[in-house]
Amino acid sequence: MVDSFLRYISYEKRYSQHTVKSYQNDLKQFEFFCQSKFKVQNITEANQLMIRAWVLSLMDGGTSPRSVNRKIASLKSFYKYLLKRDTISQDPTVKIKSLKVKKELPGFANEEEFSDFLNRLVFDDSLEGQMEQLLLELLYGTGIRLSELLGLRVSDFNPGQSTIKVLGKRNKERIIPISRSLNSLLKNYITEKNHAFSHDSDSFLIVNKNGGQAYPMLVYRIVKKYLSQVQSLDKKSPHALRHTFATHLLNKGADLNAVKDLLGHSSLAATQVYTHNSLDKLKSVFDQAHPKA
Template sequence: MDLFFKYLQYEKRYSPHTLTSYHTDLGQFSDYLLQIYEITDPAEADHTIIRSWILSLVQQNIQPRSINRKIACLRSYYKFLLSQERIKANPMLRIKAPKVTKKLPGFVPEEPFNNLLDGFEFEDSFEGQRDRVILEFLYGTGMRLAELIGISEQDIDRYQKTVRVLGKGNKERIIPINDSLWQSINTYLAHKKREFGDNNSEKLLVTTKARPLYPKFIYRVVKKYISLITTSEHNSPHVLRHSFATHLLNKGADLNAIKDLLGHASLAATQVYTHNSIEKLKSIFEKAHPKA
């Protein structure tokens, strides 16, 4: 297992979030093998045993999306074992993933959120301006949580007003910085310098102890401010990424351009946002057309 996770981290360049999830998934599977079948090595499990584990997850009312992630983990693991000649046949070839009902990505309303950014009085302090720049970054660039945490000050091009982002699969992309975000970055950096001088982390976003931010911290910040404008459960950092894409699409942005900004590998992943746009068009049509 240790070799497998090193392979995912250093060769496949999986994100820290995915690595943590896969650690959990493979650990749960190993516990199941030991408790139910007294098997200590997952390499000894065949497709019937794996299928029984999946069935037990279904019986526990685990969401299909979560089960599919666990199946994806096992697919990667047994494919790795096969490449290392630890097993002679891949048991996952006979495993089918449960169907997942596609949900439209949640997003925050455009006007209330922009009113929050423009009208809310964030504290004129390191913490207050850090909160603001977190919101501005997620909404203004559409970047992922892990990408935001990984940004260093050197990734910001002051002349081109762009930010360099290292995305999934170690793929690099350049995202333009809007004027509002640019102003927030400069204000935050001034506070950061006054707070820590030159003795701080190279990462852009840090705690009050000059350590890099972590996912739960950003989750708390985003939830705190989104809850001021909506009671929706859609209040995670990823919702601001969805909002970025949906609002661009509603304003007539090209789908391929949105794909490149989001760092999607294929257009299929971006097309899900067109459904939100279509729902808005339906609403306008029903209100405005005399025959609606």
Template structure:
């Protein structure tokens, strides 16, 4: 299993988030094999045993998306074992993934959220300006949580108004910064220098103890402020990424440009946002057209 994880990290270049998820998934599967079948080596499991684990997950009312991720983990693992000649046949070839109902990406309403960012008074402290910068970065660039945490001082070019981020598959992309975001960065840097001296930290965004931010920290900040704008349960950092794309599309941005800004590998991943725009058009049509 350790060889498998090294393969994913160094050869397949999987993101840290995916690696953590796969560690959890494969660990749970190995524990199930041991507890239920007294099997200590997952290579010994056949398709019926694997299917029994999947059924157990379904009976626990686990979401189809989560089940499919665990199946994807096992597909990668047994494909790896086959390549290493640890098994003679791939048991995952006989496993079917459950269907996932398509959900439209959740997003915050455009006018209320923009009004909030423009009018809310963040404390003129390191903490207050850092929180503001986290929100401005997520909504102003559409970057992923892991990309935000990974930004270094050298990645930000305030003169050119750009930020360089390392996305999935170690792909680097350059994202433009709006004037509000540039001003927020400058203000944050002043507070950071005042508190810690000459920015010794490699990362741009840090905690009160000058340590790199971590996912739960950013989740707490996003939830705290998004909850002031909407009563929706969807208040994670990723919702601001969805909002970035949806609001761009609603205001006439080209789909290919949004794809590049988000760092999507294919246009298919970006097209999901067109559904939100179509729903908005339907709403306008139903309110305005005499025959609607």
């Protein structure tokens, strides 16, 4: 039934390969626990006590509450699937509650410092140097996720409209406007890339030295190399640039719904986490300007 469930979330629910792999790993881990601890060979026979015991073992083993909650969510989805198909008569996860997680506010770069940082940057004239510049400009200029960046193809760029087409979570497409400078940078980079490698418009935009699709660690390495100069950023990661993009937009008065659409969030709740930064700025303005402050 696990294989059937994985096919369901992959082809019908259209979850990403990364998400499907996470579900698979969680279910395998729980299956191994049930087999070794309770001698239950099939997790369709697992009950609430077994699930609680697994959660406790994860906590005792040092697994973070956030990771435990993700694993609980995997089980809930799996047993909900079994219940819908009448494979089980009762859902053993009904009374299993998620752990309380301390809310972490997303880190972002100070606007003034980051602007100075961008103005100081000097890149090599080689294709590799242009790619590194484009990579940073795309992440900060559009707020796209790492997986979305790696999935971009040359054909996703529309120079006439100054937009890029992004394939986000659950294969949802969205169109993101880009600045004139980023448009020009993309055109120049693609021209150089075509000279060095394939002219195929379906080829990946961000590539490695051999012209193949770039991989996550390559992007992490490049981002970390440059962001090491930004003191206001604790985490030097691609996602930090996404946080910075959203925060800077909101601090400049951007509409929350517009930022939601740009980020590819399915609900406003995910976008509202960035508003704390804007509120801090508003409080600062209030304290400086209001007679009653």
